[in-house]
Amino acid sequence: MSVPATSAANTSRKRSWRGETITARLAIQVVLALVAVLTVIPVVWTVLSSLKTNDTIFSVPMRWLPTSLNWNNYTDAFAVAPFGRYFLNSTLIAGSVTATTVFFGAMAGYGFSKFRFPGRNLLFGLILSTFMIPFPVIMIPLFALVRNLGWVNTYQGLIIPGALTGFAVFMMRQFIQALPGELFDAARIDGAGEARIFLTIVLPLARPALATLGILTFLDSWNNLLWPLIVIQSDEMETIPLGLTKFSTRYSTNYAQMLAMAVIASLPVLVVFIIGRRQIINSLMLSGIKG
Amino acid sequence: MTTRARAAPRTDITRPVLSLERRQALVGMAFVFPAVLFFALFFFYPMAYALYLSLTSWDLLTPPVWIGLANYAALVSDPNFLSSLSITLRYTIEAAVPLILLSLMLALFLNQRLRLNGAYQVVYFVPVVMPAVVSAIIWGLLYQPSGPVNNLVGIVGVEPLPWLASADYALHAIVIVSIWASFGYDTLILLAGLQSIPPDYGEAAVIDGASRWRVTRDVTLPLLAPRLLLVTATSVAALLTSFVLPYVMTNGGPGTATRVLPLLIYQTGFQFLHAGQASAMAFMLLFITLIFTALQFRLFGREVL
Numbered sequence: 001m002s003v004p005a006t007s008a009a010n011t012s013r014k015r016s017w018r019g020e021t022i023t024a025r026l027a028i029q030v031v032l033a034l035v036a037v038l039t040v041i042p043v044v045w046t047v048l049s050s051l052k053t054n055d056t057i058f059s060v061p062m063r064w065l066p067t068s069l070n071w072n073n074y075t076d077a078f079a080v081a082p083f084g085r086y087f088l089n090s091t092l093i094a095g096s097v098t099a100t101t102v103f104f105g106a107m108a109g110y111g112f113s114k115f116r117f118p119g120r121n122l123l124f125g126l127i128l129s130t131f132m133i134p135f136p137v138i139m140i141p142l143f144a145l146v147r148n149l150g151w152v153n154t155y156q157g158l159i160i161p162g163a164l165t166g167f168a169v170f171m172m173r174q175f176i177q178a179l180p181g182e183l184f185d186a187a188r189i190d191g192a193g194e195a196r197i198f199l200t201i202v203l204p205l206a207r208p209a210l211a212t213l214g215i216l217t218f219l220d221s222w223n224n225l226l227w228p229l230i231v232i233q234s235d236e237m238e239t240i241p242l243g244l245t246k247f248s249t250r251y252s253t254n255y256a257q258m259l260a261m262a263v264i265a266s267l268p269v270l271v272v273f274i275i276g277r278r279q280i281i282n283s284l285m286l287s288g289i290k291g
Numbered sequence: 292m293t294t295r296a297r298a299a300p301r302t303d304i305t306r307p308v309l310s311l312e313r314r315q316a317l318v319g320m321a322f323v324f325p326a327v328l329f330f331a332l333f334f335f336y337p338m339a340y341a342l343y344l345s346l347t348s349w350d351l352l353t354p355p356v357w358i359g360l361a362n363y364a365a366l367v368s369d370p371n372f373l374s375s376l377s378i379t380l381r382y383t384i385e386a387a388v389p390l391i392l393l394s395l396m397l398a399l400f401l402n403q404r405l406r407l408n409g410a411y412q413v414v415y416f417v418p419v420v421m422p423a424v425v426s427a428i429i430w431g432l433l434y435q436p437s438g439p440v441n442n443l444v445g446i447v448g449v450e451p452l453p454w455l456a457s458a459d460y461a462l463h464a465i466v467i468v469s470i471w472a473s474f475g476y477d478t479l480i481l482l483a484g485l486q487s488i489p490p491d492y493g494e495a496a497v498i499d500g501a502s503r504w505r506v507t508r509d510v511t512l513p514l515l516a517p518r519l520l521l522v523t524a525t526s527v528a529a530l531l532t533s534f535v536l537p538y539v540m541t542n543g544g545p546g547t548a549t550r551v552l553p554l555l556i557y558q559t560g561f562q563f564l565h566a567g568q569a570s571a572m573a574f575m576l577l578f579i580t581l582i583f584t585a586l587q588f589r590l591f592g593r594e595v596l
Contacts, residue, residue, distance in 0.1 A: 025403070025405060028400045028403060028405060029405055029406070029407075031396075031397075031400060032397065032400055032401070032405075032407070032411050033407075033411075035393075035397060035411075035415070036410075036411055036414045036415070038471075039414055039415055039417065039418060039471065039475070040414060040417070041439070041443075042418075042426075042429050042430065042433055042439075042471070043417060043418075043421075043429075045429075045433065045439050046429050049432075057432075058435055058436075058437045058438060059437075060437050062437065062438075062439065062442045064439075104325050104326055104329065105326070107322050107323070107325060107326065108322065108323045108325070108326035108327075110322050111319045111320070111321070111322025111323035111324075111326075112319075112323055114319070115315055115316065115318060115319020115320075115322065116312075116315070116316060116319065117315075117316035117317070117319045117320050118316070120319070120323075123323065123327055126330070126335070127326065127327075127330055130330060130334050132528075132580065132581065132584070133334070133338065133577065134528070134531070134532040134553070134573075134576055134577060134580055135532065136532060136534070136552075136553045136556045136557070136573050136576060137338065137341055137573040137574065137576065137577045138334065138337040138338055138341055139556075139557075139560075139573075140341060140344060140351075140560045140561075140566050140569055140570055140573070141336075141337035141338075141340035141341045141344060141570075142333065142337045143561075144340070144351070145332075145333075145336070145337060145340075160333070161333045163329065163333075164325075164326060164329045164330070166330070169326055194318045194321075194322075198322070219420055222422065223421075223422040223423055223424070225423065225424050225534075225535050225538075225539075226534055226535070226557070230561060240422070240424075241422050241423075241424035241425075242424075244424050244425070244428060245424055245428075245538075245539055248428050248431070248539070255432060258428060258432070259428075259429070259432070262425045262428055262429055265422055265424070265425050266421050266422060266425050269420050269421065269422060270417070270420065270421075272420075273416070273417070273420040277413055277416070280416075281412060281413075281416070281479060284476075284479055284480065284483070
């Protein structure tokens with residue numbers, strides 16, 4: 001077995017591995033692009049159709065492009081149902097849920113990762129186990145609880161039961177655990193109080209994780225349907241997903257307005273995603289878990 | 292405890308350390324306290340209460356009446372429950388298998404790091420962040436008889452299909468939407484798993500004369516097993532509990548063709564006001580979720596954890 005022969009074989013095989021040539025790469029590109037096209041077609045059709053007149057959306061033969069731009073679908077929809085109010089409700093609820101989830105998630109994550117106390121692993125294990133429990137299992141008693149508290153059809157009834165998730169605690173614990181403990185000890189020796197250490201050292205250091213958690217929590221809360229469906233009983237308390245669902249049954253043939261509102265309902269989450277996409281993609285790739 | 296700790300330092304040199312530890316333990320408990328209180332109140336208490344309710348007959352209005360295991364006994368021969376159970380299982384398997392295979396294929400392709408990689412990742416992720424209600428409404432219209440889906444399948448020579456209007460097609464139609472809505476997420480997690488595998492492994496096998504397919508099968512996939520397990524487990528759990536798509540797109544219809552278990556639980560509890568019965572169904576759903584999770588751990592081997 002001579003050395004030159006082996007290394008020659010290496011390079012030739014290595015080349016065939018690297019780019020099993022142009023055909024293979026082209027085939028891969030075609031598949032990736034085809035999937036991308038199929039993925040965006042529903043989105044593109046939605047945006048285009050939201051500008052058509054109602055009777056041309058399902059015209060035969062089908063036309064993809066609108067013949068004229070009917071922006072009035074957007075304004076008309078706002079006149080038919082109080083979408084402005086739904087928007088405010090969703091913003092308030094998703095914003096509050098995000099704030100509490102991030103803050104209390106960080107507090108618990110710090111407590112579980114940087115302190116030792118009896119029962120710590122048991123408590124953390126119990127919180128992790130909430131991952132496994134489908135929401136339908138607890139939704140009936142949760143409704144009973146909220147009703148006993150007098151929170152049916154209120155903001156607190158929508159916000160507080162969703163104010164924290166096991167995922168948030170888990171994610172913050174993982175992140176804060178990796179922070180060097182010496183920083184906190186040094187601050188302690190300097191006489192800083194525990195609350196101050198948390199607010200002025202832990203939170204700023206955890207900012208990347210807080211941002212990701214905040215984005216994911218906002219998306220989940222904004223998109224939630226089942227809990228608002230159970231707790232809300234009047235029009236003016238409805239969130240965007242609930243209002244849109246009701247609109248689609250009540251005015252089931254107002255296609256153009258329905259699609260216009262679908263666009264409006266997606267805009268905030270798409271904007272949040274586009275701004276934070278690197279953040280989301282990178283940290284999902286690291287943690288590998290979403291709530 | 293405090294008095295002893297305060298008195299101790301003068302007599303014993305090791306005591307102050309202990310008291311510092313105790314103090315830190317108390318601080319730690321204070322930090323986790325809000326979370327623990329939250330989960331106790333809004334999670335574990337409802338869990339326990341749900342278990343109790345599943346043993347009662349309750350109309351959400353008058354006090355629950357204890358009936359022991361009667362709700363569970365009734366489920367065994369309840370045609371609604373059995374049909375929903377079978378629909379949920381079919382839906383889950385029919386969506387999960389192509390979802391995982393498609394995501395795996397796309398992740399392997401993206402891992403070749405060709406052009407436009409980043410753009411594809413972003414595009415694939417758009418349906419993941421869209422509100423599920425929006426996806427359901429859009430697809431409800433896309434599936435209309437003279438809508439774009441029939442228009443596109445017409446291009447490849449398929450006659451228009453009655454997607455959501457037919458009991459034979461509706462579940463498949465919803466399966467397609469659920470795959471569309473979540474493959475981007477699974478692809479991303481699998482791609483991350485692939486990128487954490489050192490490239491030398493595959494290259495070493497290639498030098499030994501292995502084909503690309505064999506390297507993928509014998510080197511890459513075993514190393515990817517933990518991520519594959521994670522993705523399968525989260526996807527299956529999400530599919531077993533999916534509610535929004537069937538609720539908004541068909542409300543369980545036509546007939547009961549797409550009435551998945553979470554939808555039946557919702558209707559039984561909040562529309563027919565049989566909350567005890569619904570709670571028993573919910574525990575069966577939990578049980579099924581746990582069985583599926585355990586099965587997957589078996590399938591992928593215990594060593595991955």
